[in-house]
Amino acid sequence: MTQGPAIVVGRTDYGERDRIVRLLSPAHGRVSVLARNARGSKRRFAGALETGARIDAQLRAGRGTLWHLDRAELLDGHLGVRSDLERLGLLAYACELCGALAREHHAEPRLYGLLELALVLLDAMTAPPGEAWRLGLEAKALTFAGLAPILDRCRVCGLSPDEPMRFDPASGGAAHTHCEGSGGRQVPVDWLAAAELSRRTSLRELVDTPMPAGPSWALAEAVEAHLGRALRSRGVLRSLSDS
Numbered sequence: 001m002t003q004g005p006a007i008v009v010g011r012t013d014y015g016e017r018d019r020i021v022r023l024l025s026p027a028h029g030r031v032s033v034l035a036r037n038a039r040g041s042k043r044r045f046a047g048a049l050e051t052g053a054r055i056d057a058q059l060r061a062g063r064g065t066l067w068h069l070d071r072a073e074l075l076d077g078h079l080g081v082r083s084d085l086e087r088l089g090l091l092a093y094a095c096e097l098c099g100a101l102a103r104e105h106h107a108e109p110r111l112y113g114l115l116e117l118a119l120v121l122l123d124a125m126t127a128p129p130g131e132a133w134r135l136g137l138e139a140k141a142l143t144f145a146g147l148a149p150i151l152d153r154c155r156v157c158g159l160s161p162d163e164p165m166r167f168d169p170a171s172g173g174a175a176h177t178h179c180e181g182s183g184g185r186q187v188p189v190d191w192l193a194a195a196e197l198s199r200r201t202s203l204r205e206l207v208d209t210p211m212p213a214g215p216s217w218a219l220a221e222a223v224e225a226h227l228g229r230a231l232r233s234r235g236v237l238r239s240l241s242d243s
């Protein structure tokens with residue numbers, strides 16, 4: 001039995017009455033838990049199993065990697081976000097991103113801390129943040145997962161960026177055109193510098209930071225290349241911000 005804070009990063013219905021919930025916990029990383037009777041009784045977990053909810057969770061190891069959620073007390077449901085579709089899309093995206101990059105059953109205090117701050121900030125905003133905020137979130141999540149993207153130099157020769165640079169999501173960094181060849185896509189040097197700055201700047205300070213034109217989803221594509229699959233919530237976010 002173990003008890004501590006966790007954030008709900010995803011959930012799936014299971015059978016008639018139960019739910020499988022994915023949690024990100026500082027002590028255990030990503031954990032899938034079976035919440036018995038979560039759908040049968042509204043009172044049993046009262047609002048504590050919504051994506052993005054920060055909870056005090058009582059977990060019990062099960063057979064294999066699926067644990068049991070015996071009790072969950074809601075600490076913060078981030079209700080402010082839920083009235084704004086775009087911020088709600090970002091909440092789901094932040095949860096999926098940090099949850100997917102976290103290792104299963106390994107301490108992940110930095111990814112947890114990043115997601116916790118992202119949700120608190122989204123909750124406190126009165127309008128959706130600019131693009132630099134999302135890029136900062138992606139860059140930090142990659143960094144905390146040990147996959148820091150190389151943005152401030154050429155990942156092949158190590159020298160300073162020089163127009164035109166290229167970025168190949170699968171290789172996790174920028175490179176000179178003469179070093180990389182034709183792989184990846186062309187990316188402006190000022191965009192790379194701004195993305196690197198967003199990686200090093202607190203999310204708190206990135207809410208209104210302007211971002212030069214560039215490959216807006218390059219870091220998300222680096223995450224997807226690492227995972228070998230698409231981030232589902234990215235499609236939703238994209239359609240919301242385009243409309």
Ligand SMILES: [Zn+2]
Nearest residue numbers: 154157176179
């Ligand atoms: Zn180079």
